[in-house]
Amino acid sequence: MESKSLGGKSFILRLEFNTETLTFGHVAAAISEAGGDIIAIDVIQTGRGSSIRDLTVTVKDSVQIDLITEKLKALEGLRLVNISDRTFLLHLGGKIEMKPKTPIHNRDDLSRVYTPDVARVCMAIHEEPKKAFTLTIKRNTVAVVSDGSAVLGLGNIGSRAAMPVMEGKAMLFKQFADVDAFPICLDTQDTEQIIQTVKAIAPAFGGINLEDISAPRCFEIEERLKQELDIPVFHDDQHGTAVVLYAGLISALKIVGKSIQDVKVVVCGIGAAGMACSKILLSAGVRNLVGVDRDGALVSTRTYDNPSWQWFAENSNPNKEEGSLAVVIAGADVFIGVSRAGLLKREDVQRMAKDPIVFAMANPVPEVLPEEVEDIVAVMATGRSDYPNQINNVLCFPGMFRGALDCRATVINEEMKLAAAEAIASVISDDERSKFYIIPSVFNSDIVKTIRDRVVEAAIRSKVARRIPREYRQ
Numbered sequence: 182m183e184s185k186s187l188g189g190k191s192f193i194l195r196l197e198f199n200t201e202t203l204t205f206g207h208v209a210a211a212i213s214e215a216g217g218d219i220i221a222i223d224v225i226q227t228g229r230g231s232s233i234r235d236l237t238v239t240v241k242d243s244v245q246i247d248l249i250t251e252k253l254k255a256l257e258g259l260r261l262v263n264i265s266d267r268t269f270l271l272h273l274g275g276k277i278e279m280k281p282k283t284p285i286h287n288r289d290d291l292s293r294v295y296t297p298d299v300a301r302v303c304m305a306i307h308e309e310p311k312k313a314f315t316l317t318i319k320r321n322t323v324a325v326v327s328d329g330s331a332v333l334g335l336g337n338i339g340s341r342a343a344m345p346v347m348e349g350k351a352m353l354f355k356q357f358a359d360v361d362a363f364p365i366c367l368d369t370q371d372t373e374q375i376i377q378t379v380k381a382i383a384p385a386f387g388g389i390n391l392e393d394i395s396a397p398r399c400f401e402i403e404e405r406l407k408q409e410l411d412i413p414v415f416h417d418d419q420h421g422t423a424v425v426l427y428a429g430l431i432s433a434l435k436i437v438g439k440s441i442q443d444v445k446v447v448v449c450g451i452g453a454a455g456m457a458c459s460k461i462l463l464s465a466g467v468r469n470l471v472g473v474d475r476d477g478a479l480v481s482t483r484t485y486d487n488p489s490w491q492w493f494a495e496n497s498n499p500n501k502e503e504g505s506l507a508v509v510i511a512g513a514d515v516f517i518g519v520s521r522a523g524l525l526k527r528e529d530v531q532r533m534a535k536d537p538i539v540f541a542m543a544n545p546v547p548e549v550l551p552e553e554v555e556d557i558v559a560v561m562a563t564g565r566s567d568y569p570n571q572i573n574n575v576l577c578f579p580g581m582f583r584g585a586l587d588c589r590a591t592v593i594n595e596e597m598k599l600a601a602a603e604a605i606a607s608v609i610s611d612d613e614r615s616k617f618y619i620i621p622s623v624f625n626s627d628i629v630k631t632i633r634d635r636v637v638e639a640a641i642r643s644k645v646a647r648r649i650p651r652e653y654r655q
């Protein structure tokens with residue numbers, strides 16, 4: 182994978198230099214010539230004739246870090262003490278921790294939080310199981326469950342390697358919605374074992390967020406768990422992505438002045454995300470939607486072993502278009518990529534209809550990088566945090582679960598998903614909307630609350646709420 186497309190990186194260089202033979206200007210010039218930007222300087226130690234400094238340097242391409250190192254090593258009087266990758270530093274020891282809500286100072290405290298007094302609380306729950314929601318962490322917890330089979334667009338990298346993403350999701354849950362989420366990476370990719378394991382851990386949780394489990398197993402796992410558990414089960418890559426995509430597309434279509442019924446949409450990658458994004462668009466009125474996977478367009482003149490593809494072929498592609506992405510992209514108004522890096526070429530975009538909308542949402546590297554096509558697209562979005570228009574399920578899942586937990590919903594249903602999409606779309610006014618601002622940022626202070634409120638209202642309306650939050654009580 183090309184380092185450039187993984188985005189800018191920042192490193193901390195610890196340098197010791199002889200201040201009698203070398204000025205800081207020499208050091209800064211060497212870094213700049215090799216393509217680095219110094220964004221912070223910390224003086225660690227100064228002594229007679231020498232100085233130790235930490236320089237935080239950003240580079241666009243990791244090749245530049247080698248150039249910087251070479252240039253610095255060539256400077257007489259300078260010692261490169263250490264290089265640290267800031268991203269790895271941030272991951273040292275993991276990104277999250279658990280903290281007690283009250284301190285335990287003495288034996289009396291100990292008796293109450295633990296044995297003997299805890300037994301009375303246990304028995305209260307035993308007698309009335311729904312008290313688990315008031316007397317345990319259940320009312321605020323979500324399990325982020327993965328089997329490591331489709332981690333971002335990195336593929337089947339396994340459960341250990343999936344942990345940094347799941348910790349990241351847990352972190353986002355807490356930071357944006359104050360939900361206590363637990364990363365749970367399972368050492369099995371067997372559908373039945375995953376279902377049974379999630380069922381077995383469910384008592385501790387108010388909701389289950391399935392993450393990065395590949396299609397088609399993810400469909401059965403989610404369906405079965407929805408039927409067999411009484412707490413919301415939500416496959417984020419399917420529904421979180423579809424909700425945000427739908428909100429983004431409504432907004433982008435306003436920019437180009439096209440209507441959802443009239444556009445040709447090509448979805449590349451009919452896996453978990455592609456299937457759900459397509460379903461939401463078909464139910465929103467898209468008539469001409471063509472799905473493309475490894476063997477080209479899914480079309481009803483062919484038969485598929487994968488039942489979800491068979492359904493897809495029978496419910497899309499009305500003109501029975503066949504061929505590769507490069508073929509079916511002709512005349513498309515919208516490209517939605519939820520597949521792999523680099524699959525969409527500039528020549529493909531040139532063959533799209535006037536004012537093309539390109540949502541290249543594969544992570545970490547999109548189907549096409551914005552800089553490759555920005556001069557020929559009307560609206561461009563990616564799933565990443567380092568470009569404008571981030572279409573990413575992070576905009577949905579914190580507010581969605583905040584709402585579902587607050588009303589103790591038994592499920593997350595279609596009404597709640599639609600409410601979340603409308604909430605996201607409502608945060609940007611027509612005056613604010615532009616080709617670089619079709620979707621609110623996850624840092625928009627209104628986003629989680631707006632989604633949460635609409636989700637609670639939808640859950641109450643559709644009778645899946647077990648608790649009516651105070652502000653909705655008559």
Ligand SMILES: NC(=O)C1=CN([C@@H]2O[C@H](COP(=O)(O)OP(=O)(O)OC[C@H]3O[C@@H](n4cnc5c(N)ncnc54)[C@H](O)[C@@H]3O)[C@@H](O)[C@H]2O)C=CC1
Nearest residue numbers: 333334396450451452453454474475519543544564573574
């Ligand atoms: N921006 C966002 O919020 C999200 C982005 N994604 C991204 O979407 C991608 C897919 O994720 P999932 O649906 O969870 O994985 P998945 O494994 O369920 O689906 C991926 C699909 O892409 C297909 N594919 C692979 N190579 C292809 C090719 N050369 N041409 C056409 N199709 C090809 C696979 O056959 C599969 O059907 C990943 O890159 C992921 O990071 C997923 C969820 C959310």
Ligand SMILES: CC(=O)C(=O)O
Nearest residue numbers: 333334418544573574
């Ligand atoms: C954003 C996300 O969930 C993914 O790329 O898989």
Ligand SMILES: [Mg+2]
Nearest residue numbers: 333392393418
């Ligand atoms: Mg994911």
